[in-house]
Amino acid sequence: MLKEIRKIRQSEGEPRRRWFTAPLLDLYVWYDGDDNVVQFQICYDKGPDEQALTWKQGQGIVHHAVDDGEGGIYRMKSTPVIVADTRYDAGRIAGLVKQHGAKLEHDLYEFILSHLG
Numbered sequence: 437m438l439k440e441i442r443k444i445r446q447s448e449g450e451p452r453r454r455w456f457t458a459p460l461l462d463l464y465v466w467y468d469g470d471d472n473v474v475q476f477q478i479c480y481d482k483g484p485d486e487q488a489l490t491w492k493q494g495q496g497i498v499h500h501a502v503d504d505g506e507g508g509i510y511r512m513k514s515t516p517v518i519v520a521d522t523r524y525d526a527g528r529i530a531g532l533v534k535q536h537g538a539k540l541e542h543d544l545y546e547f548i549l550s551h552l553g
Contacts (some may be wrong), residue, residue, distance in 0.1 A: 499524040
């Protein structure tokens with residue numbers, strides 16, 4: 437089940453952000469000053485095969501793979517970064533949200549599912 441991490445650092449000048457986490461899934465949600473969702477990101481399959489689906493108001497959905505920064509045998513670990521990956525299964529991601537997000541506020545839960553198709 438997704439659990440909210442309540443004390444997260446907020447970046448000045450950026451929308452307010454919330455973070456929910458489960459062993460294989462993270463959900464980040466950004467809100468405008470009127471508490472409307474303006475962006476969310478679902479990071480799933482956490483680990484070496486991590487993927488990230490991001491919805492942003494006015495732009496829609498983009499999907500990325502996450503390069504975990506684990507280099508080859510002669511490289512030190514670097515910071516994880518997202519890389520272009522347009523292939524994703526919206527139904528599978530919606531299923532993960534349904535499986536892990538049952539304790540989210542109803543309006544947020546429905547909002548996210550409605551934007552996954």
